[in-house]
Amino acid sequence: MKKSKLSIILASAMVISGCAGAVNQQIKETLREADKVVKEDSDYYEIFTAISDSTLPLPDLSIYSSYSNDDVSENNQYYEEFKEFNVPMAMTGRVNAYIKYFTERVPSTTQSWLNRSNKYMYLVKDIFLQEGLPSDLVVLAFTESGYNTHAVSQAGATGMWQFMQGTGKMYGMEQNFWIDERRDFEKATRAAAKYLKSLYERFGDWYLALAAYNAGPTRMAKAIQKHDTNDFFKISSRNTLKLETRDYVPKYLAQLIIYKNYLKYGFTPPTDMPLLFSTIEAPASTNIYWLADELGVSYELMRDLNPALKLPITPPEPYKIRVPYLKDEESKKIIAAANKEKRAGYKIYEGKRGESVAEIARKFDVSKDDILRVNGIKRESLLTARKVFIPIKEYSNLKIDNMFAQVLSKIDPKYYKVRKGDTFIGIAHNHNMRMKDLQRLNPNVRPSRIYPGQYIMVTKDGYTNVSYAARKASRQVANVKYRVKSGDSLWSIAKKFNTSVASIKNINRLKSSNIYAGRVLTIKKNVR
Numbered sequence: 001m002k003k004s005k006l007s008i009i010l011a012s013a014m015v016i017s018g019c020a021g022a023v024n025q026q027i028k029e030t031l032r033e034a035d036k037v038v039k040e041d042s043d044y045y046e047i048f049t050a051i052s053d054s055t056l057p058l059p060d061l062s063i064y065s066s067y068s069n070d071d072v073s074e075n076n077q078y079y080e081e082f083k084e085f086n087v088p089m090a091m092t093g094r095v096n097a098y099i100k101y102f103t104e105r106v107p108s109t110t111q112s113w114l115n116r117s118n119k120y121m122y123l124v125k126d127i128f129l130q131e132g133l134p135s136d137l138v139v140l141a142f143t144e145s146g147y148n149t150h151a152v153s154q155a156g157a158t159g160m161w162q163f164m165q166g167t168g169k170m171y172g173m174e175q176n177f178w179i180d181e182r183r184d185f186e187k188a189t190r191a192a193a194k195y196l197k198s199l200y201e202r203f204g205d206w207y208l209a210l211a212a213y214n215a216g217p218t219r220m221a222k223a224i225q226k227h228d229t230n231d232f233f234k235i236s237s238r239n240t241l242k243l244e245t246r247d248y249v250p251k252y253l254a255q256l257i258i259y260k261n262y263l264k265y266g267f268t269p270p271t272d273m274p275l276l277f278s279t280i281e282a283p284a285s286t287n288i289y290w291l292a293d294e295l296g297v298s299y300e301l302m303r304d305l306n307p308a309l310k311l312p313i314t315p316p317e318p319y320k321i322r323v324p325y326l327k328d329e330e331s332k333k334i335i336a337a338a339n340k341e342k343r344a345g346y347k348i349y350e351g352k353r354g355e356s357v358a359e360i361a362r363k364f365d366v367s368k369d370d371i372l373r374v375n376g377i378k379r380e381s382l383l384t385a386r387k388v389f390i391p392i393k394e395y396s397n398l399k400i401d402n403m404f405a406q407v408l409s410k411i412d413p414k415y416y417k418v419r420k421g422d423t424f425i426g427i428a429h430n431h432n433m434r435m436k437d438l439q440r441l442n443p444n445v446r447p448s449r450i451y452p453g454q455y456i457m458v459t460k461d462g463y464t465n466v467s468y469a470a471r472k473a474s475r476q477v478a479n480v481k482y483r484v485k486s487g488d489s490l491w492s493i494a495k496k497f498n499t500s501v502a503s504i505k506n507i508n509r510l511k512s513s514n515i516y517a518g519r520v521l522t523i524k525k526n527v528r
Contacts, residue, residue: 089253089257099265120147124189128193143251144161179309211235211245279323280331287345291334293397301324345397349387366391374405415458424456427458486517489513508522
């Protein structure tokens with residue numbers, strides 16, 4: 001048996017976000033620890049067949065060669081256990097490393113994911129079985145997002161199944177100011193099932209299909225062609241695929257083994273209850289927080305039931321929402337008894353660029369401070385055309401207003417106030433963007449004529465500049481030391497190492513852009 005040193009790195013591209021900010025921050029910090037390398041001394045793998053509950057043709061496992069020596073035979077303890085699985089199982093050094101990581105290094109994170117998954121598991125299994133997929137594939141949502149419907153990756157992939165914008169639209173998931181159906185646990189799961197099914201029908205092997213779900217089918221097909229093999233483990237032993245994709249299948253298999261045997265690994269039964277619901281059609285602009293109060297249920301429950309809503313208010317046309325199970329008739333009666341102002345709690349005004357908040361307040365006879373508070377606006381005039389939510393006095397609710405403002409702040413654009421000495425290209429690089437990306441966000445701004453006090457949009461929404469993040473996430477990063485030479489500037493050094501001025505200042509804790517010859521800087525070098 002050939003031996004080599006394999007490094008296992010948990011390089012998750014997901015930025016876990018959502019309603020529970022403190023908890024998600026803890027998860028992010030925990031996952032960063034996974035960047036530490038776990039070394040394995042063996043590249044063996046052994047494939048175990050399983051009883052499938054899928055209606056799709058069985059994969060051809062003869063393409064996989066299994067070693068049979070003492071290193072592997074000790075893993076035969078898994079064989080009886082794996083009879084209960086319905087996707088082919090493999091034991092490898094990387095799978096073992098991930099089992100250890102999730103059970104020994106981050107057990108609290110694993111338990112929280114297990115708890116959360118129970119909200120959706122019954123529905124996800126049902127949809128997968130309807131689509132003819134092996135039910136064990138439901139565990140893939142752990143690998144994608146930890147079953148977080150609000151997860152957003154650095155590349156902009158969103159929701160429990162981490163769909164990119166284009167793929168989401170291809171599978172009929174609408175994305176606009178009001179909704180992002182990639183976050184809808186039902187629609188996204190149906191789309192994920194169809195996508196996985198199409199990948200399996202194309203590649204004829206679940207490991208290749210799963211890797212293609214992560215890397216994209218075109219990249220996977222090129223890797224197969226380049227190495228002239230359908231054996232995922234042979235392909236992943238090369239560097240053709242990114243590390244994230246090479247470790248994607250082992251990570252999934254490890255999480256599947258843990259999920260099937262969570263008591264054995266010291267975890268407790270999931271505490272979150274299944275999210276049972278009924279569906280109704282709500283009229284235009286129905287405030288789900290108002291409806292929650294009327295039904296006597298929590299705001300959190302209504303948000304959990306309707307994660308596709310970017311705001312706690314439905315679009316300006318009839319829209320289907322979920323309400324707690326058996327609360328559908330009561331909900332219909334409550335909605336029917338309320339006028340449209342009471343249902344919404346706000347009037348929606350299309351504000352114009354440069355329009356003052358005071359002017360809008362006079363137009364609707366409301367307090368300027370109320371408009372600022374509800375919309376999270378910090379300036380006296382609008383920097384761009386935008387929707388402004390005007391609180392209706394008769395139905396004003398301070399608690400709902402504050403919750404509304406918190407959610408609205410996440411989807412509002414972010415701005416930078418120009419200071420003396422700033423340049424357009426400098427602002428772009430300080431916010432991890434290319435100049436043309438910043439120009440695209442600010443089509444009415446002349447880069448050569450910016451002035452102190454001017455506001456420049458630096459993110460399209462409250463998360464990140466997705467186009468930049470997508471490129472950044474696709475690069476490998478390495479730290480290098482660089483001694484500053486005479487004539488160097490942070491900009492020239494950043495350009496040399498394909499990084500940003502902001503990154504150099506950040507890692508070296510520089511308060512200004514002044515540097516001197518002879519200083520040694522740590523650089524995060526991006527390798528394309």
